[in-house]
Amino acid sequence: MKNSILCIFAAVALALSYFYEVKPEAAPEETQNPVFESASFVPFALDGNDAANPFAKTSHPITYKDSLIYKYHSQNFAVKFDYSEDKELLETVSEWIGTPYRSGSSSKKGTDCSGFVTAVYRQVYGINLSRSSRSMFQDVQRIKKDSVRTGDLVFFRRSPKQPIYHVGIYLKDGKFVHSATNGGVMISSLRQPYYQRNYYAAGRVN
Incomplete structure (x- = not known):
């Protein structure tokens, strides 16, 4: 046992x-x-909107609030945005609309065209551009008109023999924002006869 x-x-x-x-x-x-x-275990990757665009901000999932903001600016600017544009740029431009024209100034009490552009670029991108439209043209990489995109600069001159006299910031669908002598900061179209006739070039800041 x-x-x-x-x-x-x-x-x-x-x-x-x-x-x-x-x-x-x-x-x-x-x-x-x-x-x-x-x-x-990362739910999504953060990618740039466009690696070739130095002003493309890091993309994030579009929230309901973002969609309302884009819709608001689309209606306000009469431009159809596709939600990939720099939201801070659109919001900043919206704040400047209606600012009166004032030669040599760059504040919301009054601004000229180059003063407006330099102020927006400094606020949105942290970039200090040259103060005049002519010298500002030296700061940019020239691009074709059909390649221009939101945030690029558009330049104007009255004839081939005259220097650049005006600059604005391109938005979309042929629209650009600028400070005009006859109305201050406003949105205009490159298809308007005056701007179509005096358009010179588009440029992108590197």
Whole structure:
């Protein structure tokens, strides 16, 4: 009887020793599983809107509040935005609309065309541009008219022999915002005969 009990205990001990020896060998395989090493727990990646555009802000998921803001500016500017434009630029421009024209100034009490552009670029992008439209043209990379996009600059001159005299910020759909002598900060169209006739070039700040 005692021999039988001892045999049973020996068999149980042998079985237990087998399981305890096998289990530790499996642990390293679980910790080295490549699935766990490569898994990402980030819900979404933050990518630039356009790597070629120095003014493209980091993109974020569009919220309901954002969509209302874009819709508001679309109606306010009579421009159809596609929600990829720099929201801060649109909001800043909206704050300047209606500012009276004042030569040599760059405040919301009054501003000329280059003063308006330099103020917006400083506020939105932290970039200090040259103060005159002619010297500002030297700060930009010239681009084709059909490649212009939101935030680029548009320049005007009255004839090929005359220097640049006016500058504005392009919005979309042929619309641009500028400070005009006959109305202050407003939105105009490049398709208007006057601006179509005097349009010179578009430029992008690097």
